Amino acid sequence: MLRTLFDDTHDQFRAAFRTFLEREAVPHHERWEADGIVDRQFFKQAGASGFIGMDVPEEFGGGGIKDFRFNAVIAEEIQRAGVNSAGLGLTLHNDICMPYFLDLGTDEQKQRWLPGIASGELITAVAMTEPGMGSDLASMATTAIRDGDDYIVNGSKTFITNGINADLVITAVKTDPTERHRGMSLLVVERGTPGFERGRNLHKIGMHAQDTAELFFTDARVPVANLLGEEGGGFLQLVGKLPQERLSIAVTGVAAARAALDWTIEYVRERKAFGQSIGSFQNSRFKLAEMVTEITIAETFVDRCILALNAGELTAEEAAMAKWWCTELQGRVADMCVQLHGGYGYMNEYPIARAYADARITRIYGGATEIMKEIIGKSLKV
Structure with missing residues (x-):
C-alpha cells in the first residue's frame, strides 16, 4: 500500500537526518549506552543541522514550519538506525517540551529561551x-x-x-x-x-x-x-499537551516495530537450519505475516492521527488509542522478533536485543496502557 503521508520535502529531510544519524549518533551509541547519557554536543549538532525546533519561528532560530510530519520522520529514522535510547532525548525536546514554550511562553520568555532551545544549547x-x-x-x-x-x-x-x-x-x-x-x-x-x-x-x-x-x-x-x-492553570496546560506527547510515543512505537521486523526479515533470510533459511518455514512466514499486517494497519491509523494533529483536530481519545495500541504492538513485535532470532536475539550486539529491552517502558510512560483504556472508555459515556 502506497504511503501518502510525506511529500518530497519530507523525503529530503529524511535523507539528511539519516545521514546525520549515521555520522553523529551511530558511531557513539555504544559509548553512550555504557555512559548512561548522550553527549550534549549531539543536541548542538542537531540544532546546527536544522533538526531541532522545526516549528520554532525563524526569528528565534527555528524552521518556522508547524508540521508534525517532520517530527515523525525524526522518530522513524532514530528507530531505523537502532539508536532509540539516544534519540529519545531529542524527540522529548522537540515533540513534548517545545509546545509548552511555543504556546505558553510570553514574548520575554520566548526571546530568552527559544534561540537556545532551537540551537540545542539549552536542553529541555x-x-x-x-x-x-x-x-x-x-x-x-x-x-x-x-x-x-x-x-x-x-x-x-x-x-x-x-x-x-x-x-x-x-x-x-x-x-x-x-x-x-x-x-x-x-x-x-x-x-x-x-x-x-x-x-x-x-x-x-x-x-x-x-x-x-x-x-x-x-x-x-x-x-x-x-x-x-x-x-x-497547570493541570489544563498539561492535559492540553498530552495528545501530541502520546502521538509522539505512538509514532515511535510503530516505527520501532517496523525496524524490528526489518532486522528480523534480514536475519531469517540468511540464517540456516535443517538445510534451509529459517524464514522459509511456515511458522516463520506466518509470524512475519502477522507482524507486517498489524504494523501496516497501525501505521495507517497513526498517519491519520498526524494529519489530524496538524489540522488541530486530534482528540485525547484518538491519541490514547494510538498510544496504547502502538506501544503494545511494539512489545509484541519485539518479543516475536527475539524468538525468531533464537539465542542470538538475546545478545546485546544484535539490535533486536536492545529494542526488546527498550520496548517495555513505552507501555508505561506518557500514561500507562490502563490509563489510555480508561480515557477511551470514559468517552463512550456508558
Whole structure:
C-alpha cells in the first residue's frame, strides 16, 4: 500500500537526518549506552543541522514550519538506525517540551529561551512524576509558594527524561497546596538555580543511553518570570499537551516495530537450519505475516492521527488509542522478533536485543496502557 503521508520535502529531510544519524549518533551509541547519557554536543549538532525546533519561528532560530510530519520522520529514522535510547532525548525536546514554550511562553520568555532551545544549547525536560504519585497528577506534593518576585519550591520528581542534561525543566508544582487540579502551575526551573539538585542517573532495564534522573528542590528560589501560562492553570496546560506527547510515543512505537521486523526479515533470510533459511518455514512466514499486517494497519491509523494533529483536530481519545495500541504492538513485535532470532536475539550486539529491552517502558510512560483504556472508555459515556 502506497504511503501518502510525506511529500518530497519530507523525503529530503529524511535523507539528511539519516545521514546525520549515521555520522553523529551511530558511531557513539555504544559509548553512550555504557555512559548512561548522550553527549550534549549531539543536541548542538542537531540544532546546527536544522533538526531541532522545526516549528520554532525563524526569528528565534527555528524552521518556522508547524508540521508534525517532520517530527515523525525524526522518530522513524532514530528507530531505523537502532539508536532509540539516544534519540529519545531529542524527540522529548522537540515533540513534548517545545509546545509548552511555543504556546505558553510570553514574548520575554520566548526571546530568552527559544534561540537556545532551537540551537540545542539549552536542553529541555518536563518534570511531572513524583515518588509514590503514579498517574494522579493532582496528588503531587511539590509546592511553589509565592515570595515577592519569586516562588520558593520544595519537593522532588523522579523518572525525568533528560534529567541530567536538562538546562530548562518544565516543573509541575502546587502554587496552592489547598487545591487539587486548580492548584497546579508550571514553572521553568533553570540549571544552576540554588536549591535545585539532581539525584542519581537511574539505572534502567533498557534505554541505557537516555539519562533519567531524580530531581530535588529544597527552598529553590525560582523567579515569577519563569511561570509558564497562568498560575493555577497547570493541570489544563498539561492535559492540553498530552495528545501530541502520546502521538509522539505512538509514532515511535510503530516505527520501532517496523525496524524490528526489518532486522528480523534480514536475519531469517540468511540464517540456516535443517538445510534451509529459517524464514522459509511456515511458522516463520506466518509470524512475519502477522507482524507486517498489524504494523501496516497501525501505521495507517497513526498517519491519520498526524494529519489530524496538524489540522488541530486530534482528540485525547484518538491519541490514547494510538498510544496504547502502538506501544503494545511494539512489545509484541519485539518479543516475536527475539524468538525468531533464537539465542542470538538475546545478545546485546544484535539490535533486536536492545529494542526488546527498550520496548517495555513505552507501555508505561506518557500514561500507562490502563490509563489510555480508561480515557477511551470514559468517552463512550456508558
